[in-house]
Every structure is written in structure tokens, then in C-alpha cells.
Amino acid sequence: MTDNELRQEILRLKNEKNAVILGHYYQRHEIQDLSDYIGDSLALAQKAQEATADIIVFCGVHFMAETAKILNPQCKVLLPDMEASCSLAESCKAEDFAKFKAEHPDHMVISYVNCSAEIKALSDLVCTSGNAEKLVRSLPENQKIIFAPDRNLGGYINSVTGRQMLLWNGVCTVHDAMQAESVLQLKADNPDAPVIAHPECNPALLEVADFVGSTKAMLNFIKASSSKRFIVATETGILYEMKRENPDKEFITLRDNKSCACDDCAYMKLNTLEKLYKCLRDEQPEILMSDEMIEAAKRPIVRMLDMSKQLGIIK
Ligand code: 13P
Numbered sequence: 001m002t003d004n005e006l007r008q009e010i011l012r013l014k015n016e017k018n019a020v021i022l023g024h025y026y027q028r029h030e031i032q033d034l035s036d037y038i039g040d041s042l043a044l045a046q047k048a049q050e051a052t053a054d055i056i057v058f059c060g061v062h063f064m065a066e067t068a069k070i071l072n073p074q075c076k077v078l079l080p081d082m083e084a085s086c087s088l089a090e091s092c093k094a095e096d097f098a099k100f101k102a103e104h105p106d107h108m109v110i111s112y113v114n115c116s117a118e119i120k121a122l123s124d125l126v127c128t129s130g131n132a133e134k135l136v137r138s139l140p141e142n143q144k145i146i147f148a149p150d151r152n153l154g155g156y157i158n159s160v161t162g163r164q165m166l167l168w169n170g171v172c173t174v175h176d177a178m179q180a181e182s183v184l185q186l187k188a189d190n191p192d193a194p195v196i197a198h199p200e201c202n203p204a205l206l207e208v209a210d211f212v213g214s215t216k217a218m219l220n221f222i223k224a225s226s227s228k229r230f231i232v233a234t235e236t237g238i239l240y241e242m243k244r245e246n247p248d249k250e251f252i253t254l255r256d257n258k259s260c261a262c263d264d265c266a267y268m269k270l271n272t273l274e275k276l277y278k279c280l281r282d283e284q285p286e287i288l289m290s291d292e293m294i295e296a297a298k299r300p301i302v303r304m305l306d307m308s309k310q311l312g313i314i315k
Pocket residue numbers: 026039040041042114128129130200213214215216
């Protein structure tokens with residue numbers, strides 16, 4: 001089938017089966033075009049919770065589709081490629097994490113949404129990059145906290161809040177590999193362009209960034225900024241939405257520095273038009289979880305959504 005035929009078939013099957021397609025900003029642009037909603041992890045979790053469709057096709061990675069299933073268990077949740085994992089989720093195995101948690105019984109556990117349902121089930125509160133700072137700030141100052149699995153996001157929150165959360169030693173291999181030296185070089189060549197970075201980047205890079213935020217927060221920053229050019233330190237998929245929303249602005253990436261071609265997430269890019277079509281046609285691969293796991297993992301996610309509403313982060 002040609003790409004055009006695939007697109008038509010996807011739209012036909014979507015209507016016929018009363019399905020909704022949720023897509024993350026890092027997806028291939030042809031998938032973003034077909035998505036009913038594109039967003040960051042926080043917005044997509046909320047959309048999944050509110051969805052009234054019979055089927056959610058989650059065009060993102062496994063932990064996102066799992067979160068959608070947890071929040072809307074009566075919905076059939078499909079993921080075009082089950083191999084679409086995440087280095088952060090891979091870095092934190094439930095057995096190891098349970099031991100770590102047991103060594104610190106006086107700590108509450110905050111897990112970044114980029115982790116398995118088993119880790120969420122061991123957590124008191126889940127967060128995303130879009131709400132992590134505000135959620136942590138809202139907790140009592142003397143509250144002892146374990147933060148897992150992203151040591152970069154956790155370290156960033158520690159640095160801006162003055163907290164001393166205990167960090168699990170995981171990273172996003174895509175963002176962690178981006179080098180501050182490359183950014184500094186780009187900055188020197190483009191002094192008018194602010195640097196915007198995702199908090200999954202390493203501390204040296206975040207140190208030289210002018211703005212740090214989630215995918216959605218970066219989009220908001222660009223829209224509101226009077227600058228015309230931006231140096232972008234995050235996964236390349238989001239450039240599509242950045243350019244779509246800001247056709248008069250220019251985006252410089254670490255790839256433009258020639259020293260780094262590491263800004264594509266191989267997991268995110270596993271989803272293709274063809275896999276999306278087959279997934280809708282065959283109604284698989286499907287996210288399947290036990291009722292017990294859904295219940296246990298749901299508690300800290302719902303707490304995150306409730307707190308995010310109370311704090312005015314989401315409506
Ligand atoms: P956002 O929540 O900022 O969209 O980031 C999620 C993520 O890590 C995707 O890789």
C-alpha cells in the first residue's frame with residue numbers, strides 16, 4: 001500500500017471501530033498528522049482518562065500506553081509496536097527498586113511516569129516533566145523523598161527546589177547523550193537564539209539552557225517568546241510541531257553542530273504508518289494487565305492528576 005492508501009485505511013478503520021489515536025510529540029510527523037490529539041505525557045494521560053472511544057491507539061512508547069490502560073481499563077488500548085520501550089523504564093526493574101525502597105522506609109516514593117506499571121504500583125505519587133517541580137514544591141519541606149528513575153530530572157528538581165531527593169540512577173539515553181559543549185558552540189555561533197532543553201538532559205547541559213521544560217512547556221515558551229531563533233535540545237520529533245505552530249521562527253538542533261546525531265529516540269520511531277494500520281486492522285498488539293496491577297498503579301497516577309488540577313497545572 002502507498003502511504004496515501006495507508007492513511008485512508010487508518011482513517012476508515014478509526015471511524016468504523018470508534019477508535020481514538022493519541023500521539024506523542026516525538027512521533028514521526030506522518031503519525032502526528034493522523035493523531036486526534038498530540039501532546040506531552042501529562043496531557044495524553046488526561047486525554048486517555050477522558051476518552052469515550054472503544055479503542056485507544058497509543059502512538060508513543062509502552063509506559064504511555066500502559067498508563068492509558070490503567071486510567072481507562074474498559075477501553076481496548078493498542079500500541080503499534082510492543083518493542084517501543086524507554087531506557088528509563090528499562091533502567092528500573094521492580095525487584096531492584098523494591099529493595100531500594102525497603103532500605104529507606106521513611107521516604108515517600110515519587111516516580112517519573114517513564115517507568116513500568118510495577119514501579120508505579122510501588123510509588124506514592126507519579127509525576128511527569130510537566131508537573132514534577134510543582135508537585136514536589138507542594139509537599140512538606142521536611143518530607144523525605146525517593147525519586148525514580150530519572151536522575152537528571154530528579155537532579156534538576158533538586159537544584160531548583162533545594163530539596164535533597166534520593167535519586168535512582170536511570171537516564172534517558174537520548175537526552176543524556178546531548179553535550180553541553182555542542183550547545184555552547186551553537187550558542188557562540190547564534191547569540192540571539194535562546195537554548196531550550198528538556199529536563200531529561202544532563203546537568204551540564206541544563207546549566208547552559210535558558211529555558212528548561214516538558215515538550216509542551218517548550219512549545220509554550222517558543223510561542224510566547226519574542227525571539228525568532230531557538231537552539232533546541234530535545235528529541236527531533238517535536239520540531240514538526242514547533243515549525244507548524246511557528247512558521248516564522250527558526251530552530252537550530254544539536255545535529256546542526258555536526259557533533260551529535262543522537263537526538264532521535266529509536267523507541268519512539270518504531271511506530272510507523274504501516275504498523276499503525278495493521279494495529280487498527282488486527283486490534284493488536286494490545287496492552288493487557290491484571291486488575292490487581294491496574295488498581296495498584298492507578299492510585300499514584302490519579303493522585304498526580306488530582307494534585308495537578310488542585311495546583312492549576314491542568315484543568
Ligand atoms: P514529556 O512529558 O515532556 O512529553 O516527555 C516525555 C518523554 O520523556 C518522552 O520521551
